[in-house]
Amino acid sequence: MEYKTILVTKEKEYVVVTLNRPREMNAISWEMRFELEDCFIGLEKDDSVKVVLLTGGNYVFSAGLDIKEMEALVDGEIDDYFKSITRYLQKIYTFRKPVVAAVGGIAMGGGFNLATVCDLIIASESAIFSHPELKFGLNPLFDPLRRLVGIAKAKEITMLGEPIGAKEALRIGLVNKVASPEEFMDEAKIIAEELSQRLPKAIEAVKRISDVVPRLDKSSALEHEFEITALLFSRAESKEHMQKFVAGLKKRKKE
Numbered sequence: 219m220e221y222k223t224i225l226v227t228k229e230k231e232y233v234v235v236t237l238n239r240p241r242e243m244n245a246i247s248w249e250m251r252f253e254l255e256d257c258f259i260g261l262e263k264d265d266s267v268k269v270v271l272l273t274g275g276n277y278v279f280s281a282g283l284d285i286k287e288m289e290a291l292v293d294g295e296i297d298d299y300f301k302s303i304t305r306y307l308q309k310i311y312t313f314r315k316p317v318v319a320a321v322g323g324i325a326m327g328g329g330f331n332l333a334t335v336c337d338l339i340i341a342s343e344s345a346i347f348s349h350p351e352l353k354f355g356l357n358p359l360f361d362p363l364r365r366l367v368g369i370a371k372a373k374e375i376t377m378l379g380e381p382i383g384a385k386e387a388l389r390i391g392l393v394n395k396v397a398s399p400e401e402f403m404d405e406a407k408i409i410a411e412e413l414s415q416r417l418p419k420a421i422e423a424v425k426r427i428s429d430v431v432p433r434l435d436k437s438s439a440l441e442h443e444f445e446i447t448a449l450l451f452s453r454a455e456s457k458e459h460m461q462k463f464v465a466g467l468k469k470r471k472k473e
Contacts, residue, residue: 223250226257229407231414232269233261243281244274246328248302255306262314268414268421270313271406272336273320276399279345280329303328311335311362314422316413320406321345322399327358334362337425339393340409342402345384347392349376367391420450 220226225236235257237244261267274280283303291299310317310332319336326348333339333347349358357376364372367390375382387393397405413421423446431439 221253221257223247224253224257228267230411231266232271232407232410233267234271234273234407234410235261237272237274237280240275240278242284243278243324244329245281245284246332247284247287248299251302251306255309258306258309258313267315268416268418269316269318269410271318271320271410272310272332273403273406274322274325274329276322276342276403277344278323279319279321279325280332281324282327282329307331307335307359314425315418316410316421316425318406318410318413320403321347321393322402324348327351331359331362334359334366334392338409339387340395340397340402340406341384341387341393342399343384343396344399345387345393345396346381347375347387348379348381350379352377353379363392417450423450 221238223237223239225234225238227234227236235254237246237250239245239247239250258270261270288299316338317336319333319339320342321333321339322342323344324346325333326346327350330347330349349363351358358379360372360376363375366372367375371390382390382392384393384396388396395405395409396402427443427446431442434442
């Protein structure tokens, strides 16, 4: 797949999607949103792709929405503009396969939103997260953030708009791992490779469970999880993987 604002590279059983507007600090334009949505639609249908690694490269993730485009909007374009934002974020947020964000440098506003709709975030020590929208009279995207850090912390981040460094992001649970600027992309690729070895249906089940069970009472949550476990266990593919795992344990004991 060839696009103007993103690069798509296949590596083994995962794909690296790189935001590619370096002169604009990967500001998210109409065209980029359309291309990301189209790209993720195609990747979801491609059974050879098990994981997506989303990045802006080594120096910046995304400075947010394209301010020049926003300033030029006329009243008749506003609804379509924000619907396009909703569509592309929904596609990534509800993607059936794991999405790993590799964040180097700035992830601000709409770029911060993009990172938070991914499943895992691997950050460079140079990463800075910020929600300055209230300073401009706009509301930041709240739901994906509060799922990561909780309501109280999400209110603080969105209301104050203060920048968050990588170490603080790790401390509050915003990101999963932090690595040096030279190593964070390699770390993200190791995780993508590891996830690609998992059974796709099992990974999809974990994503579905993580979305559903927080809204259930304790008893219903347990029932829901074990219903899905039973369905997965009944699959021949799961039993084959279990047999391989047990065989591997026996082999290591003998050694």
